[in-house]
Amino acid sequence: MSEEESPAQRVAIGISFGNSYSSIAHTSGEGKAEVIANEEGDRQIPSILSYVDGEEFQGTQAKAQLVRNSKNTVAYFRDFLGQDFKSIDPTPCHQSAHPIQHDSTVAFKIKDTAEGAENTVTVSEITTRHIRRLKNSASDFMGKTVNAAVITVPTNFSDAQKEALTKAAKDAGVEVLQFIHEPVAAVLAYDARAEAEVADKIVVVADLGGIRSDVAVIASRGGMYSILATAHDYDVGGTQLDQVLMDHFAKEFIKKHKSGGDPRENDRSLAKLKLESEAVKKALSLGSSANFSVESLSNGLDFTSTINRTRYELLASKIFAAFTRLALHAVEKAQLDPLDVSEIILAGGTAHTPRIASALQSAFPESTTVLAPSTSPTALNPSELAARGAAIQASLIQEFEAEDIDQSTHPMVTVTPHLAHAVGVLCISGDPASGVFRPLVEAETPVPVRRSAVIATPREGGDVLIKICEGVREIKVTKPAPKPKPAKDEDEDDEDDEDDSEEEEEEIREKAWRVENVLAEAALKGLKKGAKVEVQVNVAADLSVQCFVREVGGKGGVRGGWSA
Ligand code: ATP
Structure with a gap:
């Protein structure tokens, strides 16, 4: 053509x-x-x-x-x-x-x-x-x-x-x-499902392939995707996991057949060892044990062996840890915290490995969903996402x-301007410090953008002040008070329990908002009991902000503007 x-x-x-x-x-x-x-x-x-x-x-x-x-x-x-x-x-x-x-x-x-x-x-x-x-x-x-x-x-x-x-x-x-x-293709594959809800979220795509692993941190905003940071590693991937199994089975072979030689030292034996080790690795993603069987592996000797998943996970633990490190590193590069991540999409063939998914789940907070076959029943096949x-x-x-x-x-x-900070709303009645910031437009949202929300006002009604502000996400860290030691006579034989409780005393990390600039204010007087207020924010391409605030069901409203 x-x-x-x-x-x-x-x-x-x-x-x-x-x-x-x-x-x-x-x-x-x-x-x-x-x-x-x-x-x-x-x-x-x-x-x-x-x-x-x-x-x-x-x-x-x-x-x-x-x-x-x-x-x-x-x-x-x-x-x-x-x-x-x-x-x-x-x-x-x-x-x-x-x-x-x-x-x-x-x-x-x-x-x-x-x-x-x-x-x-x-x-x-x-x-x-x-x-x-x-x-x-x-x-x-x-x-x-x-x-x-x-x-x-x-x-x-x-x-x-x-x-x-x-x-x-x-x-x-x-x-x-x-x-x-x-990684964008992987997000698209998930977002195109009929049941998918298009929501503003930070998604980490961990694409774990054969000879390289790539992680991308993506802001998904109203169906538009921006890549905030990427990290690449050419030293961890499926072939390193194959190598772990190749070394394992080669050693087993040598142990069994002292005169058989090392199958890693002969090209043909090495190729056979590699093909079968990859098959065993894939089988261990599904089952709890797998058989290795090669005819004439080395010096004309056949070899069969079995390995269980626990053994494999132990042998490969360093490589599994490297995948988690890479994902955390990408989040750090995006200047985000693991708490900001709503979803981790595991993509690529190596993402079938259950231990990789569970290690990521442990490294990220509970609020982060890990979309992988072993952690989520609704996960798509990671090998098919791209x-x-x-x-x-x-x-x-x-x-x-x-x-x-x-x-x-x-x-x-495609490289449209993005908001550096979130724009949101504070609803204040009485005590000026009483408002809680609620983001309407998240940081990294491409502009122009329009978002609106209906917010509840204090129950008793009356006068409220609505502030449209920029918010910066912070991580609030609290150390829990030390737990009282269990009485001596209780569960004395259960040492593990004590270890667990020490681990539980880890600090608690939560997302919190720090209000930066107030962009606009609207005072609404004499609201009805239980009234709701609709707030609409438009950010134009030149980053100027227009907002509109009104009582739901009430007459009129307050309109304001602020230019970049
Ligand atoms: P790269 O470009 O990094 O080589 P790729 O995109 O060509 O990667 P993928 O299909 O994403 O390749 O990943 C291939 C790797 O995934 C191989 O190492 C393969 O053995 C491994 N793999 C495939 N299926 C599974 C499985 N079920 N369990 C574990 N590993 C698997």
Whole structure:
């Protein structure tokens, strides 16, 4: 396809293209997103291509080739796209085709033709071939030729990387309608559910993949999303968890077969060990124990073993702690407190791990909901969030002209000014210190914005003063009074109880508001008993504030303005 398709001819899907796995999704007639299974029945398609006598394999079939044909198998290439060879980290490719320098970019030397000659194939060409396979799988499923897509990318994907991906996709006959950030796609997938309530909230998306983990702190305000902070870690991900199990089973093997050698020291044994360890890891996300079984693991010796989840969690505890640290670090970077976080969306394949979800739940307050399969019955499949979000976005924009889509992604349009502080209302009767601040527009809300609320006034009615103010969120810390020690003769044998009570005496942290600037005041006189007051605040694009205050059911009202 050399020209862009006109909107009427577009058949668009959502693509999540990861270093480890890719997924494709489409929306059905009712706007519901669905992840498509390829010909092999996989919804998580390994981002791997392998060549045997000129025949191309992709996905799970290509992954199996890592054992016998690793040199002609290309894996973990997404992040190399559009990068200078000198800036890439080739470590993930140790057990597959090695990246080489080609001009200044990255390529692979592989035998990809029937003639068996070694060819230099650029990462761009590999990506084109991978996307072509994804496109064909989607086209077969949908019964029509897919020619456009919304593709998800990490928040730190550079313009050069996006440009290279656009070109690679175009060469595969796929017009990139838009790139959306992976964490935003995850929030979209949740917000598009019929039962979702669009509320102002701070959401942390922890996208835990195979060779990298990315966390984003997102302010969701009236259906608009702003990324407040991001954190990336290339040293923790699913492959580190595989490694823990590989080391464990290798040691067990050595213990059992003294003459069998170390399966980690032979390429083929290592590949087998890795594939089976990943399968065991996935099984441990569901069950309390899993079997490891490999024929001819090393020196012709078969090996079977069992591991239970508790043992695995112990072995991997340091890595699990690193995921929690990364999430807390991102919240800190956003200058927020864990108490500000309403939801943590766990995305990416590694997010299936129950211990990661429960560790996050313990590190954040009870008011934070952790959306993961093991902590929430309504959680969506973390492996599908990115592709689903991309498909939803594709269905929203596929009818737009190309220039309009361009416009909507142009920084001038999307980086709208945001409020630095919350704007809210104080209702005061009598004692000037009696008012409690109630936020109407949260900090980080893009402007212009209009919000209104109905607030209760003091029960007895009379005169009240309504103040529209800016509020700054603070964290109030209270140390509970030390508990009296239990009498000696009670439960003397239960030492654990004592430990627990010491832990319980942790400080209590609560959100509180500090009122900063008073923007406007309205005095309402002689209100009826139990009267309610409606307050409306409009913040214009120039940050000027207009407000309107009236008694519900009463006549007239007070209008005021304040300019930035
Ligand atoms: P990256 O780009 O970081 O490599 P990705 O987006 O390509 O990531 P994902 O599908 O998000 O890949 O995550 C892949 C990782 O998730 C792999 O390490 C895989 O083993 C792991 N994974 C997949 N399913 C499960 C599961 N059920 N339990 C535990 N881990 C899983």
